[in-house]
Amino acid sequence: IGVFNNALGGSEEILGEITRKIKNIAENFSLTEAEQQDKLQQLADNNIRLIQEQEVLEQKQFELFGIRLPEDQMKKEIEQASSFWLSSASICRLVTLYLQDICGKEREYILGEKPLKTLRLSQEARSRLLRDFQKFPRQNTPMYREWENWLKGDGPHLPVTFESECASEHPKAVFIMPLHPLVKQVALSFDTRKRIFTALRAKSDEIPVGRYEFAIYQWQSHGIREDLVLQPISSSETVTEHLAGLLEKAEKDPNGNADMANSEIWDELDVQHYKLWSEACAKHQQRTRELAEYRRESLTTSHRACILLLEDQLRQASNDKIQKMRRSQIAAAKTDYARRIQDLDIAVEKADVTAGVVAYGTIFVERSQ
Numbered sequence: 001i002g003v004f005n006n007a008l009g010g011s012e013e014i015l016g017e018i019t020r021k022i023k024n025i026a027e028n029f030s031l032t033e034a035e036q037q038d039k040l041q042q043l044a045d046n047n048i049r050l051i052q053e054q055e056v057l058e059q060k061q062f063e064l065f066g067i068r069l070p071e072d073q074m075k076k077e078i079e080q081a082s083s084f085w086l087s088s089a090s091i092c093r094l095v096t097l098y099l100q101d102i103c104g105k106e107r108e109y110i111l112g113e114k115p116l117k118t119l120r121l122s123q124e125a126r127s128r129l130l131r132d133f134q135k136f137p138r139q140n141t142p143m144y145r146e147w148e149n150w151l152k153g154d155g156p157h158l159p160v161t162f163e164s165e166c167a168s169e170h171p172k173a174v175f176i177m178p179l180h181p182l183v184k185q186v187a188l189s190f191d192t193r194k195r196i197f198t199a200l201r202a203k204s205d206e207i208p209v210g211r212y213e214f215a216i217y218q219w220q221s222h223g224i225r226e227d228l229v230l231q232p233i234s235s236s237e238t239v240t241e242h243l244a245g246l247l248e249k250a251e252k253d254p255n256g257n258a259d260m261a262n263s264e265i266w267d268e269l270d271v272q273h274y275k276l277w278s279e280a281c282a283k284h285q286q287r288t289r290e291l292a293e294y295r296r297e298s299l300t301t302s303h304r305a306c307i308l309l310l311e312d313q314l315r316q317a318s319n320d321k322i323q324k325m326r327r328s329q330i331a332a333a334k335t336d337y338a339r340r341i342q343d344l345d346i347a348v349e350k351a352d353v354t355a356g357v358v359a360y361g362t363i364f365v366e367r368s369q
Helices: 002-006 011-026 033-063 071-081 088-103 123-133 142-152 164-169 181-188 237-249 265-316 320-349
Strands: 116-120 157-161 197-203 210-222 227-234 352-366
Touching: 011 033, 088 123, 088 181, 123 142, 123 181, 142 181, 197 237, 210 237, 210 265, 227 237, 227 265, 227 352, 237 352, 265 320, 265 352
Parallel strands: 197 352
Antiparallel strands: 116 157, 210 227, 210 352
């Protein structure tokens, strides 16, 4: 009987037809009891199989609304979505710097060398964090409520982890990840309007020894697929190719000059960036048009199949209520199709890549040994 749970609105007609057939079998006195049982079982099997086949067909039609990517392409996109700067170690380091800036550098606030750690904050420190937290629009989610309750509470210790596996093993520990309000507080504490200049040093055997200027730009893609990437550019093409890896292992250079706001090299980097950005923007707009066309064809194919199915169900329906429901479903399907097509057209028109400077700096490259 559970097979009818998904046939919303259609159960009345389906069960009515089955009831009539069951009654005919029961009133056929020429059948033995065993023959009646066989026919009843066959009736049940046939109708359930028919409903299940319709469910499979509807599911396949529904899948046409999406795009199934090859497995290797999906893995590639997942890898591209991963970032060193969003890793657990980077987030832990970022939170530590934020706590030291807010609460003072004389103490350790995140205790423990293992994945399961303890966040220790005094009442005064929690009050400072609470003021930052209250700058956010209020969200009624368990994560926000638990964080707010701890900041307002009396307990100075909170079990935390930055590792997903540890969070699964210790459900009572607070999982500090990019969506946690503490990390959002960290992000909010940075003044993105201020130009940042830094001086770093790193070791590499693939790049000639020397000091190189670089700039980090943020590219935000708009359209069907929203995306955000960091684009590094250096005064050396070789350094540009390896800059992301160099920054991951770079350290502060005490001998570097990070205050070079008036240097002409930054204008040259901006010129290089404009060329790369123009090419990336054109490619993004082209990909958006191609993806929109693909989805438009998929939507059209699925919509036609859906309408044909609903119209066929409408013709087969003998109950007035079922007919009314089918007509309503047809109208809703047409409205939904028109809305989706319009969304694709709007996305194509708005396809763009906006750019902004994140930081300027110099990096001194030296040999590993």
